[in-house]
Amino acid sequence: KVEHPVGGDDTRAFAPPYQGDQSAYFLSVNRNKKSVTLNLKDDAAKDVLWELIDNADIIVENFRPGAAKPKVIKLPSANHSDAGSIAVADVDGDGHPDVFVAGQGIPGKFSQPASSWLLRGGPGGVKLDAEQSAVFANIGLVTAAVFVNLDDDILPELALATEWGPIRIFKNSGGKFTNATKAWGLDSQPGIWQTLAIGDFDNDGRFDLLAGNWGLNSPYKHGEKRVPYLVHSDIGGDGFYDALEARFDVASQRLLPRHQLVTLELLFPFLRETFPTHRGYAAATLQQIFAGQLTGAKLLKASHLASVLLLNRAGTFEARPLPVEAQLTPVNGATVADFDGDGNEDVFLSQNFFAVRVEDYRMDAGEGMLLLGDGAGGFASVFGHRSGIKIFGEQRGCAVGDLNDDGRPDLLIAQSKGRPKLYLNALGQPGLRVRGSQGAVLRPVYDDGTKGAARFVSSSSGRYSRNSDTQILGAAGRIRSVEVTWPNGMKRGEKVTDPARLLELSAE
Helix, strand or coil, rough: CCCCCCCHHHHHHHCCCCEEEEEEHHHHHCCCCCCCCCCCHEEEEEEEHHHHHHCCCCCCCCCCCCCCCCCCCCCCCCCCCEEEEEEEEECCCCCCEEEEEEEEEECCCCCCCCCCCCEECCCHHHHHHHHHHHCCHHHHHHEEEEEECCCCCCCCEEEEEEEEEECCEEEECCCEEEEECCCCCCCCCEEEEEEEEECCCCCCCCCEEECCCCCCCCCCCCCCEEEEEECCEEEEEEECCCCEEEEEECCCCCCECCCCHHHHHHCCCHHHHHHHCCHHHHHHCCHHHHHCCCCCCCCEEEECCCCCCECCCCEEEEEEECCCHHHCCCCEEEECCCCCCCCCEEEEEEEEEECCCCCCCEEEECCCEEEEEEECCCCEEHHHHHHHHCCCCCCEEEEEECCCCCCCCCCEEEECCEEEEECCCCCCCCEEEECCCCCCCCEEEECCCCCCCCCEEECCCCCCCCCCCEEEEECCCCCCEEEEECCCEEEEEECCCCCCCCECCCCC
């Protein structure tokens, strides 16, 4: 209960009738409300306050400046990793949200593996889980992180997209994570992965992953015949960390520099003395060019450059490349919704990358790609003249939500060095709006008893984005009910009397 500090609540003056000298109306509407006094210098009192905040709709405070400052958590890292993507879920089933903070890189030492962290939620807020964070030490250059239930238990796994590394999967066993990348068949597919999205793309009730990559139309496009490598070390011996792009020529079995002599001599001036002609430089391997200076250098490779759909086959993934139109430029972000309302999950891809070297070409062949799903793991590409989406800049994060309450998912796209773009969905079939389902799995049940695609209401939607909590469920028929599975494993059916209405959910 909140009252004005001077005059109080207006209902104090609602009278007659009176109860003693107080308004009977005021007393009746505030019956059983209690107050509590806490000494916030006491840690136990702070824990009580945090528990009250967990169940509050609004917090009103008039503490002195600094008394209510945010809680700061230091993230220890021996290699000074920078934080990037964040994913939130209840990973141990205790009813409190936990937080994964991804390490995206190390300043001044690009390509060295960064560390990530896991924070445990509880009555007093979140605290660093040092034991579990050790599992994610030096895990790589993480560009996107999502929690998603990939098996039959109730606890979510963790999926990570990494640059110059694979898609990584961490199995959740009772709130403890172990690296299961090899078990899911992904350890041999390193790429320059940029984003992840969650969806049930073949309507089997299991969650699949869509992974955005550098594509097949970049300077690295000959990925199978000339596998891109990244050589990193203090190559020049000057105390500065270097990352050098190379390519492994499969035919000649040689590791070659990817860049021309005029580019590398700016960083390593001694090369012009060693190779006075371009002919000599072109005939040399990387080891010959940097004779004796690559000792101790580490290699990373990106042999898989296609953006792919990873279909969940109960313990392993079946990888399918996205349509060729989605491979023409890097995919920086992806978001999932049923845009046309046919009951099958669709995808929007944000595209393009312009920050290239002078000798390379801009990767600008995308205008934002809409892929319509067929419910069997296939997609049809929809170009801008049909979808209405035409964005020629560098698209980054993207998210969906019903911004005008018409039952259709709308689309918001961020741009690098450009204004965000908002597209309202005008032609999709309106679906059922479902609110209050954060962390739950939703699945429509039709009149004939069949079920549609499962939808996970996730806290993160790929790279630096989050979709609206209000979900729009498209339908292949009339929806009789929605099967709701809550994070604690409780499952129940919510009857739908009018598919055009908003379905409000509560875990209680």
